[in-house]
Amino acid sequence: MSTPLTESAPASAAEPAAALASKPGPPLWLLLELTYRCPLHCAFCYNPTNYAQSGPELDTGDWIRVLREARALGAVQLGLSGGEPLMREDLEEIVAEAHSLGFYSNLITSGVGLTETRIKALKESGLDHIQLSFQDSSRQMNDFLSSTRTFELKSKVAALIKQYDYPMVLNVVLHRLNIDHVEEILQMALRLGADYVELANTQYYGWAWHNREQLLPSRAQVQRAEETMQRFRETLSEPMRIFFVVPDYFERRPKACMNGLGSIFLTIAPDGTALPCHAARMLPDLTFPNVRSAGVAEIWYDSASFNHFRGDGWMKEPCRSCPEKARDFGGCRCQAYLLTGDAANADPVCDLSPHHHLVTEAVARAEVPASSQPAHAERPLVFRSDLNSATLFSDKSGA
């Protein structure tokens, strides 16, 4: 899944998002990671690499209680994700409850398991929208990148999504191995009748972080992809909208990650751990609460871990005195931690960060063709799997 698209309305139509507010607003955006089980094995998955050590999944009653409590606080956008959420046999029941509470529900799926019986039941339960992921435009590359044979199946699922009159969002995660196929990916999206296409450049967390050296594209690849996308957009006669999620390693300012931790996003992991971002479990020295033992309101407003990165008291220089801190909140805490070892540092994507060289060095390594990279040319992609998760990554961080 990519970072959700929260558009801000023009000044005439909407109020500005509260920045660095002293009292947090409600968790408008609720993401339920219903399960870490997944039939795919994507090498760029953002799930923690040690997911296999995660505790038992919440049961139906727990998820329904979370929905009710979060909705009472004002949560309204709901993501149902994973893993593959269709692995949960109670998905329809969860969707029906969400619908009756007034959530706008988004199913974020690989499509595996989305039979006609289930899409019909989901429609009847009130599901609002389906986001379908593809790994590439070709069967060969899609199947290689997900380490499965799923391309044909996904194409059939796309047809079902149209048949059941859902707006269709296709999501394709871009990286070194498929970014040169942007034209073909967009052609495929047109053929499938997509309403939106998200070309989401890989964000380097979880499995993607582990495989970063193999996945990071060169700057020339990124530029070509963006130009191709622009050209395609200009010639488009049909109402397909294209979102290009910029790869932040190539930027000079960080993304306003999660609009600041604890400001609008609340994720519940499969085992009930409540997180201010789906990657935040890696952050050290924070004990995240669990919905099995605490209510959602208490977690959101009162827990130490959700309050930790609110406001700007936690910031170090150069963020603390930076006039841009209200715009990007210092960037991504997880990225700061992964790259510098300290989650309170500026996101090194920012060229004001003393650690910015860690990003530019990674980008420089990506400029060298794979054929002349002795060090990591030898290193294979590590696909997400239960076995790899259990045996290769027993470290606590799961990063």
Added chain:
Amino acid sequence: MNAQVIGPESRPAIMRGFRLQWEAAQNAQVLLFPEGMIKLNGSAGEIMKRCDGARTIAEITADLERAFATAGLLDDVVRFVEMAVGKQWLRITP
């Protein structure tokens, strides 16, 4: 679809797959759509909730002018609908 002319006789409707609803926690009309939401200010919310695909912009304007005891809103409503159609929040029904 870009060359659409929007005028008093156009009938705007909320985009397919989108939903407009009142959110007490935000004290606002909120437009919900795939992976996004827009919090509308008071006047935008009042216009949007009347965009049912049946009423024309002229009828919506007359209703707003009655409800708020004012006059001369037509240009504002047309401009808002043009903006919202451009952003694909609204569509014009045939």
